[in-house]
Amino acid sequence: MSAALLHQLVNGLAALMLLVSFSLLAQHRMLAVLQWFAAQGVLLAATAALVAYGTGDSNLYISAVLALALKGLLLPWLLWRIVRELHVHREVEPLMNMALTMLIAIGLTLFAYYVIEPIERAAELLTRDSMAIALACVLLGMLMMITRRKAVTQVVGFLAIENALFFAAIGATNGMPMVVELGIAFDVLVAALIFGLFFFQIRSTFDTLEVEALHKPLVEEEEER
């Protein structure tokens, strides 16, 4: 595959990645959120496989398989199981109205391009825009964590940030060294398990998965005389 074609393909996938991040932010229903989250994982795996094919780096195929198994299948499935078990799959009420959220998201994307701009001028590698898009996706994931009420959507936001970082590593650097990548994958898996455990604990102690309920005991403790 020629370098120019690879460059174009990776850029195309980066654009798709940004699109998926936006749609993740725009969803109302839990199932749709998790489906888009899974789509993001598959997209990551596709990017890793493409870069692996283009550069002939066989380590990246392992990353691709890892991404597909962990982020495309296992984590969305796990979250869906939890959501069904805890009966929170109906609505995902956002704290802010959708139009405003989208406008902020666009602003964040522009900000990401602005931050990465000095780097881009120096870059001659095959992926010029992927770093900016990865940063934009990180910021969008944070926005998702901030604007949602349910603990589950917060976690999806957290994992979407993790996905964006993985994308940055593949798109801009052809993947981190294998040891580091395995370490990160392990951490993400453990984090997801702990989150899952927390859902049940929060549910059994607070009787809801609304994040606002979580703030109450801490605030009360602070205000108590």
Place this chain on the structure above:
Amino acid sequence: MQFAFLLLSPLMGALLLGFLAAPRPAARLNVAVAAVTLAASLWLAVDVLAEGPHTAMGDLFFLDSFNVFLVVLTAFVGLTTAIFSGPYMHNELTHGRIDSQRLRLYHAMYQLFCFGMLLGFTTNNIGILWVSLELSTMATVMLVSLYRTTASIAAAWKYFILCGMGIALALFGTVLIFYASLHVLGHGNEALTWTLLKQHADKLDPAVLSIAFCFLMVGYGTKVGLAPMHTWLPDAHGEGPTPVSAVLSGLLLNLALYALVRCKLLVDAATGTHLAGNIMIGFGLLSLVVAAFSLHRQRDVKRMFSFSSIEHMGLMTFAFGIGTHLASFAALLHMTVHSLVKSGIFFTVGHAAQAMGTQKMAEIRGLIRHHPAIGWGLIVGTAAIAGFPPFGVFVSEFLLFTAALESYPWTVGVLLLGLLIAMAALFRFVQQMVFGEAPETARPVAANMLPVYVHLALTLLLGLAIPAFLADWYGTAARLIAGGGGA
């Protein structure tokens, strides 16, 4: 060989303790594992002292005078905390706050946390450094939620979410460093190996590294507990079991600051400017001032001392930000004495809270009458942390002031004001808790004050006369840090 002992003993300990449900043998095994770890760390320290900095197992691990003393400090506080936590957790068990299942979880996670800490300090790869910091974070999240009360679960969730976000930014910064270095060092482990990065730092793209540092600063800064990203810290310290508060304050914050300083050295060498230092000075001063004022508004004793930790981490960040030889020396000394004193204070506070049955400062009274050892421990510890001579904190703060006067004279006003306000808050509350009549609800506790005495004695020793080899050690480490500084 020593590395194997150092890292495998806590890891195997975590595995074994995960299966050992009997409370008393588990506590003893916990202490034994921590003791083996300390022995291995001392062995390593002697090696480094004799032969100078060296790498091990290829380039995977790396020890110089900067991290080896932190390894010893971590192993030491890890051991004393294990000794303290034996009777403490047993009291909690008899008071019914936990059951033996949770105690098993506690022991396993405690050793896993130690493993993460030691891996982070000894690894030569900044990617693995990130992974181990995340690992220790997750272990402590489980520990903070140990009591399963509403407040402790809420605190653990906040801790996990905030630090997760922060640490994600740090990973982005690490990816950026990798991006800059793979042109120079090739696409492999070498490009994240700290020693090689440091050697070739002048060839790294300064623009990329400056941006990377901003992400690393906010990311690792969240874990250091710097304002305005500090809000998780008092909750996590306040709601978790006391031994966990002690290791969070005494050790985990150190690892995050260590990671930040390692990255700063690279950025300084690449950019040749003092940008990274200035950012650190800003965050450090802000944390100091925010913490000093917040101290006055606290009602929970553990939350109050966790704000004092924010204050001191701010001071250290400020000192590393100045980056001169003297300032780095002061920061390293301050790191040591703060870890010792603060974990000692948390031990004391833990016993005080158990004796009074509450953590609310308004309800803790007459500690000296009720249990003189705890009362005196608390007042002497507070005097030490507030920076009274002859304790080590006074020496390190004095050095820090001297360094600040040399390079940034205007900051001294802010520092003095911050420290005075913080000291006033500490004594305002501690005096009320220590003196007066004990309430009738107070119950006797089996307090193990030995770790507190040992910590305070060491701090006193560091304040009166730093042993020559230790001063030498700090000197070498400070030269290493200042050598990379731009100012």
